[in-house]
Amino acid sequence: MISPKYLSRSLFIHTLLLFAALCSLNAQAQTRDPLPSWNDNHARARIIAFVDAVTEQGGKDYVPPAERIAVFDNDGTLWSEQPIYFQAQFIIDRVKALAPRHPEWKTTQPFKGILEGDMKSVVASGEKGLLELVMATHSGSTTDEFRQIVLDWLATARHPKYKRPYNELIYQPMLELLAYLRANGFKTYIVSGGGVEFMRAWVEKAYGIPPEQVIGSTIKTKYELRNGKPVIVRIPQLDFNDDKAGKPVAINQYIGRRPIAAFGNSDGDFQMLEWVTSGNGPRLGMIVHHDDGEREYAYDRKSFIGKLARGLDEAPQRGWSLISMKQDWKQIYPQDK
Amino acid sequence: MISPKYLSRSLFIHTLLLFAALCSLNAQAQTRDPLPSWNDNHARARIIAFVDAVTEQGGKDYVPPAERIAVFDNDGTLWSEQPIYFQAQFIIDRVKALAPRHPEWKTTQPFKGILEGDMKSVVASGEKGLLELVMATHSGSTTDEFRQIVLDWLATARHPKYKRPYNELIYQPMLELLAYLRANGFKTYIVSGGGVEFMRAWVEKAYGIPPEQVIGSTIKTKYELRNGKPVIVRIPQLDFNDDKAGKPVAINQYIGRRPIAAFGNSDGDFQMLEWVTSGNGPRLGMIVHHDDGEREYAYDRKSFIGKLARGLDEAPQRGWSLISMKQDWKQIYPQDK
Incomplete structure (x- = not known):
């Protein structure tokens, strides 16, 4: 059997160590930037x-x-x-991805402008044109499907300057x-x-x-x-x-x-x-x-x-x-x- | 000076008591319904x-x-x-409170129906009438003002059966x-x-x-x-x-x-x-x-x-x-x- 005296000393030492550890933790928390x-x-x-x-x-x-x-x-x-809202880049990429299903976009603004990289025409289409682009690329899907479309885009698209995924x-x-x-x-x-x-x-x-x-x-x-x-x-x-x-x-x-x-x-x-x-x-x-x-x-x-x-x-x-x-x-x- | 032996026994007893207390707390938590x-x-x-x-x-x-x-x-x-949505009662009470500022309500449905307690006319005014009542009683104020209007109503209005404030x-x-x-x-x-x-x-x-x-x-x-x-x-x-x-x-x-x-x-x-x-x-x-x-x-x-x-x-x-x-x-x- 362990003697009470030994147990007491052991407990005392453990308590001291525990106290020291707590003080150190506290100091760390206070100094951690x-x-x-x-x-x-x-x-x-x-x-x-x-x-x-x-x-x-x-x-x-x-x-x-x-x-x-x-x-x-x-x-x-x-x-x-920059250089454009990342969601605007998503719209551009999405129009390109959907274009095969929409042959009429080749001749209709603002889609034509997007497909031809002619941003002046896109901007000239005004708020109405922008709204058309949003609707064509953001609606029609269920919420679950849209989420997956966004995730797939993030997995493949890269920023022109940084060459990194946008969500980085x-x-x-x-x-x-x-x-x-x-x-x-x-x-x-x-x-x-x-x-x-x-x-x-x-x-x-x-x-x-x-x-x-x-x-x-x-x-x-x-x-x-x-x-x-x-x-x-x-x-x-x-x-x-x-x-x-x-x-x-x-x-x-x-x-x-x-x-x-x-x-x-x-x-x-x-x-x-x-x-x-x-x-x-x-x-x-x-x-x-x-x-x-x-x-x-x-x-x-x-x-x-x-x-x-x-x-x-x-x-x-x-x-x-x-x-x-x-x-x-x-x-x-x-x-x- | 306290002897190490006494300290040891005392610590031992305290640990036991603490352990017992924790067990009891745990049991309470498990049995508290x-x-x-x-x-x-x-x-x-x-x-x-x-x-x-x-x-x-x-x-x-x-x-x-x-x-x-x-x-x-x-x-x-x-x-x-029951007997009606409490917010509907708020609308009724609010129409009555605002009526002095709207003499035209005495002769215009669905307000007339509310003021005369003629609920058949109110119901007959349909969805359009209901919407008019909501707008007349819920809009025009700032959000802070509206909050106070609701709290004032709760402080005074009483349920017809229970005779208690609605939020009780x-x-x-x-x-x-x-x-x-x-x-x-x-x-x-x-x-x-x-x-x-x-x-x-x-x-x-x-x-x-x-x-x-x-x-x-x-x-x-x-x-x-x-x-x-x-x-x-x-x-x-x-x-x-x-x-x-x-x-x-x-x-x-x-x-x-x-x-x-x-x-x-x-x-x-x-x-x-x-x-x-x-x-x-x-x-x-x-x-x-x-x-x-x-x-x-x-x-x-x-x-x-x-x-x-x-x-x-x-x-x-x-x-x-x-x-x-x-x-x-x-x-x-x-x-x-």
């Missing part, structure tokens, strides 16, 4: 100060977890959007930001002008954002039985354009309360930032500024895609902070090292 | 068997937490709906079911034909369901600035009727994946039950059957409100279980004892 791809500049400091403030129990800016909602634009905020062109610093917010009790939402089903096919894996936290533009759908099995069919009719003033409208419709933090990159996000940051209590509004022409693309005021002018002008007076991709980010994409 | 207001009948057993199956790590029916989504109709499923007429057994599902990793959603902003004003407090998990019928809204402050204004135009085949459409739009459990009470929930229970893997479809004329109301096939005919006929072949309010529930409302 939650945003390792962010340089130690204003943007990073502002994010951390905001999170510290809203999570400090008993602090004057404390926000209960249920109200910790952060909204993110997608194109140009969480992933790249997501911003590493924003992935860290999403994880940091969630670790602090936030629910993270996408609120994007992009199509909701186009995003839901891949964003859960890419960003850890589940489908029910993805808000986007929608086309109408209908419920029907096919061979006795229910399906949801995408029909060629615009339901909602989730851009500009549509963003706060959609936030209210889907979330039902005002988020406390918003991240965007273009004037399409202006009203979302305005809505979020004009609520009471602590608010965080931030704009990803595309000023890194070397590692990504440099654009703002005059860009056709992702134009940022009013946001740049009014950010200071509205208390919105810019995130400079060039100065604030050590790394752009997860695969960069 | 998660559904105390449910009689030990088939409905209760089916719910528990389903939850056990989808949460059993390594079991053949295991479902990861992210996919554990349960949807609930509201009127007649989570709270009462929620079903105690369903509250236990919601909590039980959530304790097992489920996200619980409302998917109701009722107005989404009407519900969001009070359901978080009543059911523990946050606004972002409430799906309902919607009217259009718009974003605007009032004295430089952004507001969301409710405009008199129907956006979406979340009933019948609209329910699976809305589930797909808001949640983006198929739930694994659905609870309804009327044929308005038929397609939601069909959509949920025709997915692969374990599925649970249940119907609250209003067969307790004494404690609540007894109705199904011929009822104007909450008609249940097809659901009753097809429940057996579709594997949907009925919840008999009379036989399966010990208690109806939280205040009953």
Whole structure:
């Protein structure tokens, strides 16, 4: 039998070791950088100060977890959007893939323009033409079929500059930001002008954002039985354009309360930032500024895609902070090292 | 100084006591009934068997937490709906409150019918008349103002039979079911034909369901600035009727994946039950059957409100279980004892 004295010493030593291990773990947790791809500049400091403030129990800016909602634009905020929105590239590729079934497209704009690479004609077809392209490439399938079409496209399409799949062109610093917010009790939402089903096919894996936290533009759908099995069919009719003033409208419709933090990159996000940051209590509004022409693309005021002018002008007076991709980010994409 | 021998004995005793306490806690957790207001009948057993199956790590029916989504109709499923939908009573009371500002209503149907208590004229005004009533009572305000209007109504209005506020007429057994599902990793959603902003004003407090998990019928809204402050204004135009085949459409739009459990009470929930229970893997479809004329109301096939005919006929072949309010529930409302 083990002597009580030996047991006592052994227990004492074990307790000491356990205590030391716990202290070390705690120190690790405190010193582990939650945003390792962010340089130690204003943007990073502002994010951390905001999170510290809203999570400090008993602090004057404390926000209960249920109200910790952060909204993110997608194109140009969480992933790249140049030289054209990636969903626009999907439309182009899809028109080409479907063309054999539509001989009339050879002579009908805007399809003719797409097939001949004549983007001037496509742009000249205006909003009506664009809508035709969306409907021809996004409707007619069931929701399950459409998801598979998007996944198949992501598996094969490559970005012209980076030669990588589009869903790898997501911003590493924003992935860290999403994880940091969630670790602090936030629910993270996408609120994007992009199509909701186009995003839901891949964003859960890419960003850890589940489908029910993805808000986007929608086309109408209908419920029907096919061979006795229910399906949801995408029909060629615009339901909602989730851009500009549509963003706060959609936030209210889907979330039902005002988020406390918003991240965007273009004037399409202006009203979302305005809505979020004009609520009471602590608010965080931030704009990803595309000023890194070397590692990504440099654009703002005059860009056709992702134009940022009013946001740049009014950010200071509205208390919105810019995130400079060039100065604030050590790394752009997860695969960069 | 305390002798090592004494310390050892003391530690030994404390460890024993701690162990005993943990065992007792564990036994309590295992024996504490998660559904105390449910009689030990088939409905209760089916719910528990389903939850056990989808949460059993390594079991053949295991479902990861992210996919554990349960949807609930509201009127007649989570709270009462007789003698008329409570939101219809809100409309009646609201028309009366607003009447002084609308002298023309004294001579115009369907308002005249409401003011004179002549429901035949109101019903005769058909869908168009009903829509006029909804718009006159649900639009024009900002979302914040409307929320306050609903809360003020709940604070003063009383149910004609029970003489209680409407938001107390929620079903105690369903509250236990919601909590039980959530304790097992489920996200619980409302998917109701009722107005989404009407519900969001009070359901978080009543059911523990946050606004972002409430799906309902919607009217259009718009974003605007009032004295430089952004507001969301409710405009008199129907956006979406979340009933019948609209329910699976809305589930797909808001949640983006198929739930694994659905609870309804009327044929308005038929397609939601069909959509949920025709997915692969374990599925649970249940119907609250209003067969307790004494404690609540007894109705199904011929009822104007909450008609249940097809659901009753097809429940057996579709594997949907009925919840008999009379036989399966010990208690109806939280205040009953």
